[in-house]
Amino acid sequence: MNILLTSTARRIDFVGFFQQALKNANITGKVIVADPEDNAPSLQVGDESYIIPHQTDEQYMAAIFEICKRHKVRCLVPLNDWEVPKLSAHKRELQRLGVSVFTPDIPIVDKVRDKGKYRELLESFDVKAPRSYIHVEEAIEAIENNDVSFPLIVKPRNGSASIAIEFVNSIEEMKFAYQHAVQTIKATPLDNATYKKAEDNVIIQEVVEGxxxxxxxxxxxxxxxxxxxxxxxxxxxxxxxxxxxxxxxxxxxxxxxxxxxxxxxxxxxxxxxxxxxxxxxxxxxxxxxxxxxxxxxxxxxxxxxxxxxxxxxxxxxxxxxxxxxxxxxxRHDTVVQIDKKKGKYTATAQ
Known part of the structure; x- marks a missing residue:
């Protein structure tokens, strides 16, 4: 059984977990790793290692399909949430190749990546989420009505890796942080991970301490x-x-x-x-x-x-x-020597 792990980056430990699990199960197979950076540490330890386009590249899925077909991949596990929407959108095609894809379907991905609607989504599960506001004006009104109070947190609705997160203690700080988050989203892959405009992709949320x-x-x-x-x-x-x-x-x-x-x-x-x-x-x-x-x-x-x-x-x-x-x-850090010959380019990433 060949397994494909994508966006492995620094996660040498995860590669080892899957290699050991195959060995423990007495299943013959390879753990194939793929990452867009040619100096990603994980490329040094994969049984097969590939340098692929970023998930924002139109050739990203072509590279994934190429690897799956070349190695008859049976199992695909992504390690980065930015790539999940694209993989989920092509889940059925991958399944037709015999690949078990461990990602949610697109409707679920869209729901869980929208932090602005968590209260609406989770309330029916009897699970709580903080109050959130999509626009500055809504947050100001909530403050004036004593529904929430400072500090508040400004962040992307579909955020990742703590990008564009800022705590604010006044209306002026909130306005500045909101505009800064919009500009940051436009300059990062977050802008390609949603159909929303950057101006509609920011939330102002109450802070839960504890x-x-x-x-x-x-x-x-x-x-x-x-x-x-x-x-x-x-x-x-x-x-x-x-x-x-x-x-x-x-x-x-x-x-x-x-x-x-x-x-x-x-x-x-x-x-x-x-x-x-x-x-x-x-x-x-x-x-x-x-x-x-x-x-x-x-x-x-x-x-x-x-x-x-x-x-x-x-x-x-x-x-x-x-x-x-x-x-x-x-956690602790380890050092690995980078041999760029370890990573093979896919036909779409050369």
Whole structure:
């Protein structure tokens, strides 16, 4: 079984997780990695490594199809949420090639990437989300009516990697941050990840103060809930969790299960959930295999093994789907030498 991981970037650990899962399952196959940067560290460790166009390039999908056909790929797992809309839009074509695609369908992707409508989306699941406003005028009116108060946070509706996020403490700061977010969106791939104009792709949101959790939810290819993992965030670096502790909180596990069952997504999603001392609020939902999963993997989970089993039509093992609780974990950096001969260009990326 050949597996394609896309936008692998620095995630050498994820490549190793899948290589080890194939070995443990006694399944012959390769873990193929693909990234648009020719110096991506992960290209050094793939069984096959490819340099492909960025997801904003019109040749991106042609490169994905080329790799899938050349290597008879059975399983595709994206590691970057910016590419998910494009992969999801071509999901049926990939499935006709025999590829199990671990991404949600487009309607679900559109829903979870629109932070401005989380309260509307999640209310029916009995899950809370912060108040959000699409335009500055709406936020000013809410402030004047005492519906919300400063500080507020200004950010893209379909944001990623903490781009264009700013906390504001006055109306003037809010107006400036709003315009800055619009200009930032226009200059980044966020502008190509939605049909909305940049001016309509910014939200002003109430700030939830308190404990922060990463909540991952894994469903099978039919959208049936399989499991979830929860980690309390202890320290952040560059928009990613740098230190955490695993927790198996019953209330959060219940929220995760309700999200998984009601969204009915295929594959892996990662959410940020904040606790203000009384209630849990879903802040972000990212429709991809988040880097924070590495912590849960170290704490005993093995979702790559589950993904391989699902793709092969095998039964899941319970031990893959649970993590040890109260395990404190931290990231560390490693250095890898870059040999640019390791990455082959696809025909569309030369």
């Amino acid at each position: 404990e922060k959790f990463s909540v991952d939810i894994f469903n099978d290819l039919n959208g049936h809930f399989v499991t979830s993992f929860i980690r309390k965030q202890l320290e952040m670096r560059g928009g990613d969790v740098d230190r955490c502790v695993t927790v198996n909180n019953p209330e959060l596990l219940g929220i995760a299960e309700r999200l998984g069952k009601n969204l009915g997504h295929a594959g892996y999603i990662n959410t940020d959930v904040y606790y203000d001392g009384s209630h849990y609020y879903v802040i972000d939902i990212n429709p991809r295999f988040g880097g924070g999963y590495a912590f849960s993997h170290r704490a005993g989970a093995d979702i790559p093994a589950a993904i391989i089993a699902i793709s092969a039509g095998h039964e899941l093992k319970k031990e893959w789907l649970t993590q040890n609780s109260h395990t404190e974990l931290a």
